[in-house]
Amino acid sequence: MSVRRLRRRVVNGVMTALVGVLSFVAVLALLLILGHLVAKGASSLDWSFFTKNPVPAGTSGGGVANAIVGTAIVVGGAALIGLPIGIGTGLYLAEYGSGRLGWIVRFVADVLNGTPSIVVGIFVWTWLVRPMGHFSAFAGSVALAILMVPMIARTTEELVRLVPHSLREAALALGYPRWRTSLRIVARTALAGILTGCLVAVARIAGETAPLLFTALGNVNFNTHIGEPMEALSLQIFQYATGPFDEWHRLAWASALVLMGLVLVLAILARWVLRSRHGAAR
């Protein structure tokens, strides 16, 4: 075996090993973060953590009930606003999106997908918070909805496009109008996929902090009124992690574990929905 050939084989072996190691490193990072969350947060998850509100800084005890309920309300509100617009836009792109407007909408959606969430936060501040004169959970929901719409639009479009053309043709041939074909045949066939896209989008925004800083703001009290400032788990983690108290750090880890659990459940649910309907899709 010539030296040259040996060298090529060695390079091949080394690079194969290297890309394997790099993949291992990336997975390791995930496992480390999840592991630390469990190790540092799990011991604080007791009854009072879920049922009590925060106590004054420096004292121990208390929980984050207000933040858990707040996250549910703010994210739920965002889903109510964002899902219909996102799915509608996605259907438009799939059904009528071949023209110039379709191209523009598609491109804008992709560009908005990469917009820094903090910019969306200050935009909603000028739009809703400043005119209303006070921070509110509603403004937080709007900010999160703005982040959701482009995500949902693109996944909906992609999955509706996967529906075989023959289904559409069969419905049209039976005299179904296009709109009923689109809603009852095409969208229904793609329903699992659309649902997956929605779950993924909700999982994404559930942990967002930056857009809530100047909209939902945070609130140490228990509040369910969407016209008032509201706490969210992500805001709470930010405040507690950067604060000086050990007690706060403990609660920050526990809150992060809860938030991460929520996001993971949504993400895995999304996978499961897609898989159970589409077979082993992706």
Place this chain on the structure above:
Amino acid sequence: MTPLPMEQAAAPEPRWQVLRGANVGDRVYRGALTALALSLPLLLVALVSELALNAWPAIRRFGLHFVWTSVWDPVAGVFGAAPMIFGTIASSFLALLLAVPLSLGVAIYLTEFAPKWLRQPVSFLVELLAAIPSVVYGLWGIFVLIPFLRTYVVPPLRATLGWTPFLSGVFYGNSLLAGSVILAIMIVPYIAAVSREVLLAVPVSQREAALGMGATRWEAVWTAVVPYGRAGLIGAVILGLGRALGETMAVTMLIGNRHDIGLSVLQPAYTMAAAIANEFSEATTDLYLSALFEVGLILFVITVAVNALARLMIWRVARGTAVGSRAL
């Protein structure tokens, strides 16, 4: 089984209206969807105009000096954003330096080398990195990454490269280095996911041709597959850059938030997104607020330009797909 009585089943006259799609319901449906779809471009226009409008006082007052000068004095009403622009670019590029080899390695491994049964789970786990909220990265960075850097990374770095200006000064923890490392971890899933889709889109014939000429598997990847997908891979990297530029919470919690331009990665720095997150609610004067809006506008314009570039490059390889918008 009797044959269908055709005379009764057939419609008496063809419904031309339906066949042409000129149904009232169709028009309403199309109109409603178009209205929803139009909301996105309108939103973009509203966003840009709102930012520009609010930033206008600062733009008029400081002009281009805003971008060049580094004095940020809210009391005196003088604002120069050079340190945060520098910090944003520096942290993003350092992050790319770490993240690009890692994510390309992941993508190449997953498409070319990994055993079939391993591909799905590993790519799922890597993409799960994108699901971790930014603020959780920040928390992990403060309490795990910074102590790790202080004990295991900074001393050896100092010992070998301590004479360069990039490693001068005391390491307090919150620093350009910490911010960049966390950013790198955060953008790996995006770059890896898009690169993977790009590599998957490379025709098998490319690989077969290279292997058929006697190339090793790595040579086939490096000389045939990667060059074929080059535009898409560059697009993936630029997409990661766009993510890094706009990332807010984790960086705010780790970069140290100091208005200064320094070469040392061990020193605190600042980014545009972090400045907005930290100072927006403290902005007491109109000019201060306006300056922060100008920061937001600059950040927005940069990320839009970067993302648009990335999209165009990815579309060249994987036309019209939503690659990367769904990294989970």
